[in-house]
Amino acid sequence: MVSGAQAEGFLAALVSFMQPIMHAYVPGSASIQDASTVDRSGEDGKRYGNEGQILLAALQDFISATMRLKIANSEKKPEDIGAIPDEQDKPGEKTIEIIADIPRQIPCPEIQNKIIDALRPRIFNEMPIRVLAFASAGESLEIIDRGEMFRRVLAKVYTSTSTPAFDADWTHAQQMTLSDEPEISDAGYREQKHLLVELVRLHSRYAILSHTWIRDTPGDIVFQDWATRAANPRGNRKIDMFCAVAARDYGVAFGWMDTVCIDKTSSSELDEAIRSMYKWYRGAHVCIAYMAETRALARMHRDSWFSRGWTLQELLAPTHIRFYDMDWDDFFTEGATALRDLPFFPAAPLTVADIHREIRTATSISEYEVSLFRRGDTERIALSRRFQLASKRQVTREEDGAYSLMGLLGVDLSVAYGEGAARAFFRLVRELLATKTHVLDLFNHAYWGAPQNRLLPVRILQYFYRTHHFDPYTRDGRAASLLDRWQPLEPIVLTHLGVRIPLLLAPALKLPADAERCEFVPKGEFYASISLDIWSDTEGTVVSCDNYNVLDARIYEDRHLEAQSDYMRSTITRQNITFGIMNFGMDGDNVLLPQEQQCFSVMLDCGLIPPGHIYPSDNSNIHIVPTHGAPIFQFGSSRGTYRIPRGELERHGLQLVTLFL
Secondary structure (H helix, E strand, O other), X not given: OOOHHHHHHHHHHHHHHHHHHHHHHOOOOOOOOOHHHOOXXXXXXXXXXXXXXXXXHHXXXXXXXXXXXXXXXXXXXXXXXXOOOOOOOOOXXXXXXXXXXXXXXXXXXXXXXXXXXXXXHHHHHHOOOEEEEOOOOOOOOEEEEHXXXXXXXXXXXXHHOOOHHHHHHHHHHHHHHOOOOHHHHHHHHHHHHHHHHHHHHHHOOEEEEEOOOOOOOOOOOOHHHHHHHHHOHHHHHHHHHHHHHHHHHHOOOEEEOOOOOOOOXXXXXXXXHHHHHHHHHHHXXXXXXXXXXXXXXXXXXXXXXXXXXXXXXXXXXXXXXXXXXXXXXXXXXXXXXXXXXXXXXXXXOHHHHHHHHHHHHHHOOOHHXXXXXXXXXXXXXXXXXXXXXXXOOEOOOOOHHHHOOHHHHOOOOOOOOOOOHHHHHHXXXXXXXXXXXXXXXXXXXXOOOOOOOOOOOOOHXXXXXXXXXXXXXXXXXXXXXHXXXXXXXXOOEEEOOEEEEEEEEEEEEEOOOOOOOOOOOEOOOEEEEEEEEEEOOOOOOEEEEEEEEEOEHHHHHHHHHHHOOHHHHHHHHOOEEEEEEOOOEEEOOEXXXXXXXXXXXXXXXXXXXXXXXXXXHHHHHOEEOOEOOOOEEOOEEOXXXXXXXXXXXXHHOOEEEEEEO
């Protein structure tokens, strides 16, 4: 049984919840009248929405009548009022349970509406589909959906708006909005919005768990096992400990973990969860990383947590991450600063440096790269580097190798389990080509292992062999790669023939195996030499290590052999190769060669096609030569200039062409 005050509180909370709904769906309802004053049968009822108003009025009548009857007949002591009825309650007697977090005071309608405006996008756009809810010590676990999250957070925000501190801040902002000066007035409205947004975020904070799944039977508890979780002590303990740590150490009332908070039997829910995962980890108050195999910090880098595909984004997406050992003890010493702003601490605790060392040992990720991810500057890290970090991680479902990178790469894919790893990875790269402004770095990978002759990689592992030569050598710029400085002459587009890409072709002469690299006579004013490991079509086998003279004049002197036999021509042209340079520019009618950086290229075997006479129609006769990585070399210039009029390219032995690879 409840008191009249409690019933009124319940009614007030329900009214405040219903008002924004009627505001949104009842045309012309600038304000909502008190339910007791509404004409339920006349025009007023139509104007304000008969159904909603009648519901509120009926509920008020019901509660009032019930309370008059029950309060008159109640013999319970005051401290018993509102308690859950025991077995002695009469079978036919009904009681109303009032949830403890319903506020005693409800803010005015203006503030209510603004709270709703701040809360709705937070819950329905930023929060996970469902979360674990728990009490202050992590007990009384429940799984709740967004609707219940909305209700609970709303009640807490309402309570917070009734404090003297909030009232003072709101009054000050309200006075600013009344100013005749637009700047001050606008600042007042912004301050009001900020006050409510901060309250909403405070009461909707959640912890998120990063972990590896239990491999033994029965494994982790999943959504369908929630009701019978007590039958799985090991899986249940992980849930209990996570919630206890989240509540005890970080003061949150919500938590999320992928085992029990996703209904994987729902394809639409699974699709939304996978596509939103990065955002959820990014938006968490804290990410608790559980090292299930580690007790000593010095062995942390060996934990299988560092080898799994999904944990890469779980390491890099959160703004605040804390590591816990297998006993759920924090690796940080008491009072240590969390791993969020490093390396900008002048005197960080030793344990922080130790954890950074373990992270780098396990992943190769530097402190500077960690800081970029923490600050949300993901686009300042080269695409090929982000791929490289994931290149040797393991996943259970092969498609997850691509799906787990969507957030880190800033693209969105539909989830289609069963399509296979190759198809999922192809769609991922295709989306990058279609949405990113700078894409040359996508071709910074090993050129072996491809079943087809193509410029795009076919698997993530090829990025393990990217070159770091184009990583920015200073940290004060915004470019993720020095290749971003070069804009192609035309858009690089994926077609049914392959990637359409403009290339500056530079033929090269392969030197005999016993010949030493030495000076040579170039065709024009530009020259370069390069040594390359030529690989087989499969990973890990070097066929030869060859030396090449780029733009060697002897390549062009042999063109008179076109009139000779095919055998003689093939004997000579087998010694030639062509480098397709990707990082060049145009200034008016002048071609700009890289001067202070290397040429970034792909190695092409053009068969019997003579240098300078390669056209897009020759695609079927052009093949990419398997190399350990993208070939790079530096041009020298006899005149010290790297600007070539387009009409003089042939004089220097160069050719500008668009190919499909």
